[in-house]
Amino acid sequence: MAEVNISNVRKAYGSLEIMHGIDIDVAAGEFVVLVGPSGCGKSTLLRMIAGLEDISSGTISIAGRVVNDLQPRDRDIAMVFQNYALYPHMTVAENMSFSLRLQRLGQEQIRERVARAADILDLSQLLERYPRQLSGGQRQRVAMGRAIVRNPQVFLFDEPLSNLDAELRVSMRAQIKELHQRLGTTMIYVTHDQIEAMTMADKIVVMRGGRIEQMGCPLDLYDNPANRFVAGFLGSPAMNFLAGSVDGDGFTSKSGVKVALPANYGAMQGRQVLLGVRPEHIEIVSKDRPDAIVANVALIEPTGLDTLVVARAGQEEVTVSYRGRMDVRVGETVGLLRDPGHLHLFDQSTLARIQPADQQKSMA
Amino acid sequence: MVPRSIPLDARHEARPKPALVRFRELFSDGMGFPALMVAPALLTLAVVIGFPIVKGLILSFQMIKLTSPATGGDFTLYNYVKMFSDKNVLASVWRSCVYMSGSVLGATFVGLIAALLTRRAFMGRSLFRTFFILPWAIPAVATTLVWGVMYDANFGVMNRIVQLLPGINSNIEWLIDRDYVLGSLIAVQIWGDFPVAYLFLLAGLQAIPEELYEAANVDGANGWQQFWHITAPQLRYIVTVTIILLGILSFRSFAVIHILTGGGPNRRTETLVIQTYNAAFRSFDFSYGAALGILSLIFSVVIVALYIRLTLGREMRGAAAT
Numbered sequence: 001m002a003e004v005n006i007s008n009v010r011k012a013y014g015s016l017e018i019m020h021g022i023d024i025d026v027a028a029g030e031f032v033v034l035v036g037p038s039g040c041g042k043s044t045l046l047r048m049i050a051g052l053e054d055i056s057s058g059t060i061s062i063a064g065r066v067v068n069d070l071q072p073r074d075r076d077i078a079m080v081f082q083n084y085a086l087y088p089h090m091t092v093a094e095n096m097s098f099s100l101r102l103q104r105l106g107q108e109q110i111r112e113r114v115a116r117a118a119d120i121l122d123l124s125q126l127l128e129r130y131p132r133q134l135s136g137g138q139r140q141r142v143a144m145g146r147a148i149v150r151n152p153q154v155f156l157f158d159e160p161l162s163n164l165d166a167e168l169r170v171s172m173r174a175q176i177k178e179l180h181q182r183l184g185t186t187m188i189y190v191t192h193d194q195i196e197a198m199t200m201a202d203k204i205v206v207m208r209g210g211r212i213e214q215m216g217c218p219l220d221l222y223d224n225p226a227n228r229f230v231a232g233f234l235g236s237p238a239m240n241f242l243a244g245s246v247d248g249d250g251f252t253s254k255s256g257v258k259v260a261l262p263a264n265y266g267a268m269q270g271r272q273v274l275l276g277v278r279p280e281h282i283e284i285v286s287k288d289r290p291d292a293i294v295a296n297v298a299l300i301e302p303t304g305l306d307t308l309v310v311a312r313a314g315q316e317e318v319t320v321s322y323r324g325r326m327d328v329r330v331g332e333t334v335g336l337l338r339d340p341g342h343l344h345l346f347d348q349s350t351l352a353r354i355q356p357a358d359q360q361k362s363m364a
Numbered sequence: 365m366v367p368r369s370i371p372l373d374a375r376h377e378a379r380p381k382p383a384l385v386r387f388r389e390l391f392s393d394g395m396g397f398p399a400l401m402v403a404p405a406l407l408t409l410a411v412v413i414g415f416p417i418v419k420g421l422i423l424s425f426q427m428i429k430l431t432s433p434a435t436g437g438d439f440t441l442y443n444y445v446k447m448f449s450d451k452n453v454l455a456s457v458w459r460s461c462v463y464m465s466g467s468v469l470g471a472t473f474v475g476l477i478a479a480l481l482t483r484r485a486f487m488g489r490s491l492f493r494t495f496f497i498l499p500w501a502i503p504a505v506a507t508t509l510v511w512g513v514m515y516d517a518n519f520g521v522m523n524r525i526v527q528l529l530p531g532i533n534s535n536i537e538w539l540i541d542r543d544y545v546l547g548s549l550i551a552v553q554i555w556g557d558f559p560v561a562y563l564f565l566l567a568g569l570q571a572i573p574e575e576l577y578e579a580a581n582v583d584g585a586n587g588w589q590q591f592w593h594i595t596a597p598q599l600r601y602i603v604t605v606t607i608i609l610l611g612i613l614s615f616r617s618f619a620v621i622h623i624l625t626g627g628g629p630n631r632r633t634e635t636l637v638i639q640t641y642n643a644a645f646r647s648f649d650f651s652y653g654a655a656l657g658i659l660s661l662i663f664s665v666v667i668v669a670l671y672i673r674l675t676l677g678r679e680m681r682g683a684a685a686t
Contacts (some may be wrong), residue, residue, distance in 0.1 A: 050578075052581070073581055073584040085576055087577035087579075098583050102583060350447075
């Protein structure tokens with residue numbers, strides 16, 4: 001178990017800089033998830049921590065030791081690759097024991113460590129098989145087994161679940177989280193799946209375009225996104241955004257939909273903003289309620305647990321998520337009621353979140 | 365009266381069948397049509413390969429010798445008896461094996477080094493790749509003649525290069541000295557054949573996923589250990605195929621030896637192929653030459669059978685590398 005410190009790390013190909021000064025501190029034993037859309041630099045950053053990519057400037061240290069110039073084999077890390085990277089000519093046992101054999105450990109010690117890892121990951125029956133004889137989920141477990149036998153200071157995971165089907169992904173997600181709780185080792189995990197990030201992480205780092213957009217606890221990021229990108233990226237279905245301005249009555253969208261704002265937003269008269277409301281913070285009520293926004297139901301998506309309703313108010317399209325079944329029909333006119341405690345405003349030019357006046361005061 | 369509805373089958377039969385369907389029905393036993401399609405290829409093979417083999421086989425059981433008009437076409441085992449009691453045949457088979465082993469191992473080794481050097485991207489890699497394939501693109505006769513000049517004891521460049529080494533002052537007779545001549549020929553064969561190994565092995569190397577090396581690096585393997593534990597096992601199949609293919613090439617190699625030494629001096633470089641040629645076209649003993657040719661054919665068939673067994677066996681099992 002070790003802390004990882006990434007300080008002002010940059011990566012450039014010639015004059016083209018793709019990582020723009022990354023700073024992350026990972027505490028010992030912490031589970032950090034790097035999340036972001038394709039091309040945001042999360043895998044590159046992980047590979048830089050592993051030593052598989054050079055860094056142009058800045059420092060990466062593991063357990064207080066700067067590792068910039070160390071080979072991957074000297075960094076005391078283990079990595080699980082997206083395509084598992086199992087050695088096809090070696091059995092499961094040979095794959096798992098490869099690093100131990102390179103360390104010239106005794107046969108007995110190797111056998112013991114492999115057996116223990118196989119036991120944790122339920123691989124004991126598969127030790128003599130070759131990777132080609134395994135299913136995707138089994139290969140994934142072997143890749144994890146290969147990493148844990150070494151007892152490294154840091155585990156790195158590069159989108160390890162992206163090749164699995166949805167059901168297996170959920171069960172492997174739980175296994176990895178359980179593994180972290182059991183081993184207590186520092187883990188850095190890359191994914192583009194925000195649900196994986198939300199469910200597994202102690203700390204989420206949201207990245208875009210080689211920059212960190214926001215970093216923090218999953219629910220903190222969900223409830224208080226720093227900008228429109230983070231707000232839209234975290235959460236499924238995604239947050240609803242309406243473009244408009246703040247006036248005397250509250251918020252008015254470009255197509256004329258009016259939404260009352262809490263008093264602490266009052267000081268922003270005339271400001272061009274984006275109003276953000278999560279689908280679960282909108283309620284469908286009778287169209288006759290005076291405080292409701294009148295909308296037409298355009299689409300209904302029952303998922304069993306939830307019902308997603310897409311409704312149109314003027315030219316604005318709003319998604320509503322309701323826990324349970326809902327008796328509405330496409331084309332029906334309904335009323336939409338937002339939860340005033342869960343509104344987010346973003347500046348239209350900077351896209352940064354606007355803090356309500358009372359929060360600004362308390363932060364000051 | 366016309367029936368209101370015609371059974372479906374009857375309507376179907378009433379319609380004329382397409383020309384292709386009628387044509388295929390001519391071969392209703394299932395074998396005729398495929399046989400017709402394969403026939404042109406089989407006919408060509410029969411004329412180009414089958415006929416010479418059969419003719420050679422017949423010739424080997426006769427006594428056709430241009431310098432002895434008294435001999436004739438009656439059946440005889442004389443050539444085979446002579447062949448198995450001829451010490452030179454055993455010696456030339458041995459030489460063929462040495463020549464083949466030396467050139468195959470050398471070409472595979474040089475090809476592997478070249479492939480490893482040009483595997484990863486660097487400035488000028490395409491130039492190097494072209495350079496490595498070049499020996500294969502130039503006609504063997506032309507390059508062998510140039511090698512002959514380079515090996516010349518008096519004004520050849522080989523002696524100039526070797527004499528840069530300490531302790532070597534005298535000229536070496538590369539193509540005459542019994543200690544050097546076979547090695548000199550093997551070097552020329554290696555030079556001509558290594559591009560084949562290079563192309564095969566480069567393709568094999570590029571098929572190894574980069575992630576395996578990264579995983580091995582993270583696992584603690586240094587460069588040599590990565591080669592030994594990842595590259596070598598992953599290349600095993602392609603190396604075997606390369607060795608067999610080069611074996612076929614070098615076993616029947618003729619131009620290099622014929623041009624540079626003709627099998628001499630004093631038969632020191634006389635391989636089975638050269639002995640066959642010399643018997644048939646220098647001594648004009650066509651029947652004995654044919655018998656030696658049959659022996660060469662048997663060796664070649666063994667090597668080819670090995671190759672087919674290996675490649676077909678792999679196809680049956682599916683790609684073993686995954």
